[in-house]
Amino acid sequence: MSEKILKLKNNIAGILADSGNESSKEKPLVIFWNAGLLHKVGPFRMFVDLSAKLNQSGFDVFRFDLSGMGDSRSSTTLDLDRDRIISEIQLVMDELSERFGFDRFILMGLCSGADNAFDVALTDDRVHGLVLMDGYTYKTSMYYAYKYMKLFLNVMNPKKMLNYIKKRIINILSSDNEDMTDIAGYVREFPELERFQSSVHDLISRGVNLYFIYSGGYASYAYSNQFYDFSGVEKESKQVDVAYFDQADHMYIIIESRVVLFSSIIDWINKKCS
Amino acid sequence: MFPFYFGSANKHIYGVHHEASGDEYRDEAILFCCPVSHEYMRTHWFLKLLCEKLSSRGYHCLRFDYYGTGDSSGSFLDADIDEWIQNVVAASDEIKELSGCTRVSMIGVRLGAMLSALASEVVKPERVVLWDPVVDGQVYLSELEMLHEEMIQDRSRFKHLPASNDEEIHQILGYQYNDNLFNSIANKKFGLSKIRANQISVVTGKNNHTVLKNNKDKQPVNISYIDSNVESDWLYLDNMEKMFFSDRLSDVIVDLFIE
Numbered sequence: 001m002s003e004k005i006l007k008l009k010n011n012i013a014g015i016l017a018d019s020g021n022e023s024s025k026e027k028p029l030v031i032f033w034n035a036g037l038l039h040k041v042g043p044f045r046m047f048v049d050l051s052a053k054l055n056q057s058g059f060d061v062f063r064f065d066l067s068g069m070g071d072s073r074s075s076t077t078l079d080l081d082r083d084r085i086i087s088e089i090q091l092v093m094d095e096l097s098e099r100f101g102f103d104r105f106i107l108m109g110l111c112s113g114a115d116n117a118f119d120v121a122l123t124d125d126r127v128h129g130l131v132l133m134d135g136y137t138y139k140t141s142m143y144y145a146y147k148y149m150k151l152f153l154n155v156m157n158p159k160k161m162l163n164y165i166k167k168r169i170i171n172i173l174s175s176d177n178e179d180m181t182d183i184a185g186y187v188r189e190f191p192e193l194e195r196f197q198s199s200v201h202d203l204i205s206r207g208v209n210l211y212f213i214y215s216g217g218y219a220s221y222a223y224s225n226q227f228y229d230f231s232g233v234e235k236e237s238k239q240v241d242v243a244y245f246d247q248a249d250h251m252y253i254i255i256e257s258r259v260v261l262f263s264s265i266i267d268w269i270n271k272k273c274s
Numbered sequence: 275m276f277p278f279y280f281g282s283a284n285k286h287i288y289g290v291h292h293e294a295s296g297d298e299y300r301d302e303a304i305l306f307c308c309p310v311s312h313e314y315m316r317t318h319w320f321l322k323l324l325c326e327k328l329s330s331r332g333y334h335c336l337r338f339d340y341y342g343t344g345d346s347s348g349s350f351l352d353a354d355i356d357e358w359i360q361n362v363v364a365a366s367d368e369i370k371e372l373s374g375c376t377r378v379s380m381i382g383v384r385l386g387a388m389l390s391a392l393a394s395e396v397v398k399p400e401r402v403v404l405w406d407p408v409v410d411g412q413v414y415l416s417e418l419e420m421l422h423e424e425m426i427q428d429r430s431r432f433k434h435l436p437a438s439n440d441e442e443i444h445q446i447l448g449y450q451y452n453d454n455l456f457n458s459i460a461n462k463k464f465g466l467s468k469i470r471a472n473q474i475s476v477v478t479g480k481n482n483h484t485v486l487k488n489n490k491d492k493q494p495v496n497i498s499y500i501d502s503n504v505e506s507d508w509l510y511l512d513n514m515e516k517m518f519f520s521d522r523l524s525d526v527i528v529d530l531f532i533e
Contacts, residue, residue: 003286003345003347005277005278005279005288007277013275013277015345037319037517038315038517039318039319040345041315041318041344041345043315043448043515044311044312044315044447044448044449045343045344045350045449048344048345049349052349070318070322071275071277071290071322071345072275073275163429163430216432216433216434217431217432217433219430246433246434247432247433247434247436249431249432250431251448251515253425253431253447253448254426254436254445254448255445255448255449255450256436257436
């Protein structure tokens with residue numbers, strides 16, 4: 001295993017973590033990038049540690065910062081918006097294909113990074129798999145049932161109720177919708193539910209493997225089957241897997257929850273994307 | 275902005291060189307000593323922008339990640355504070371060689387400020403800027419542990435509250451500290467009189483100089499205390515993962531270099 005710095009077109013800088021496995025070029029290349037202002041290292045160095053684990057499983061990994069973010073210089077050619085992000089990720093895949101011969105990719109993202117990964121997959125046939133951590137989600141009637149049950153339990157406990165009211169007031173005053181801003185404060189825009197459903201359907205038809213991972217710290221996701229309830233995907237789908245780590249927070253700050261996350265991603269990728 | 279590795283082949287250190295631009299030639303490069311753990315994540319964006327500002331005013335700047343942190347090699351579990359101090363010294367040599375400058379100054383943040391102070395005996399910098407320096411390793415770790423305990427009680431973060439720390443395992447705010455690292459940080463103290471630099475500037479928020487001003491060490495004659503009037507809230511749970519940014523603090527630090 002070794003890491004080397006790559007400087008790509010469009011001022012993009014990243015690190016290729018090479019597994020040293022000769023057959024790794026036949027496997028898809030795993031790619032991560034910054035989530036908003038949080039650079040390519042990831043929260044609590046999550047993406048560096050996950051790269052090492054993926055290398056041990058024989059996958060090469062490229063982690064990078066979009067231009068102007070983290071350790072990549074500003075681009076002068078593209079504007080900072082969703083289309084720019086999609087174009088840049090595709091440029092990265094183009095260059096890695098040319099230079100190293102990778103022709104299939106697994107995109108992984110957390111929070112707004114997951115949103116970007118999903119959007120890229122819709123427009124690029126080279127995407128073979130997606131691992132989306134706390135990506136797009138939609139509230140269902142069962143979600144509201146869980147939420148109000150929690151509120152009821154809070155009413156029964158004055159201390160919890162006081163905390164709840166305090167948080168609500170702070171949220172209202174700061175106009176801060178907890179899941180619609182990413183970990184670095186960027187506002188996330190979710191597609192309409194119908195569009196999301198048809199997009200998932202398109203990806204399945206194209207043979208893309210999808211792993212939706214939700215954490216207990218993601219306030220818009222309340223129960224393990226919520227994905228199936230809003231997406232219309234059948235639980236028996238062979239291409240879609242869903243995990244709900246209700247012990248974890250949104251950033252996987254507790255090491256034990258990161259261990260569970262990593263092991264689940266490695267198992268999935270070995271099973272679905274080798 | 276030019277990312278590269280330095281150090282030995284099996285322990286490479288990741289650095290980013292911001293080349294000097296602008297009209298003025300300066301025979302002085304600036305080495306950035308970042309904080310560690312969650313504070314590294316919070317300040318990465320701000321320090322990058324500060325590097326860009328200073329490099330546009332003629333200073334070669336180098337940011338880097340200590341061994342076992344950021345994009346450098348190694349695991350945090352293998353990290354060692356004395357090795358981090360050696361990394362500071364190596365980074366100082368590196369920026370001198372890259373820039374051709376004969377003089378180096380350092381900007382250290384939190385634990386990075388302590389590391390830059392401890393490395394100054396070897397580096398012998400022109401100036402040292404210490405932003406909210408960690409003065410006592412034991413106090414620093416206790417504060418982080420208290421923040422960790424507060425964090426794991428936060429019901430808006432966790433659906434199910436995690437267990438408290440096992441005393442044998444130093445899991446603090448997303449990182450596991452090995453015994454050696456934990457104990458060696460705990461044993462480190464910041465000695466004002468040991469800082470070797472022609473100028474020492476201590477920049478803290480909201481007039482928070484008390485700890486250093488009351489330090490039993492003799493106050494060096496070349497020290498200045500600057501109140502940035504910016505509260506960094508290092509120990510405020512709600513800000514723990516928020517990116518730090520302050521134009522005001524950036525101006526205060528740039529002004530120290532642009533006279």
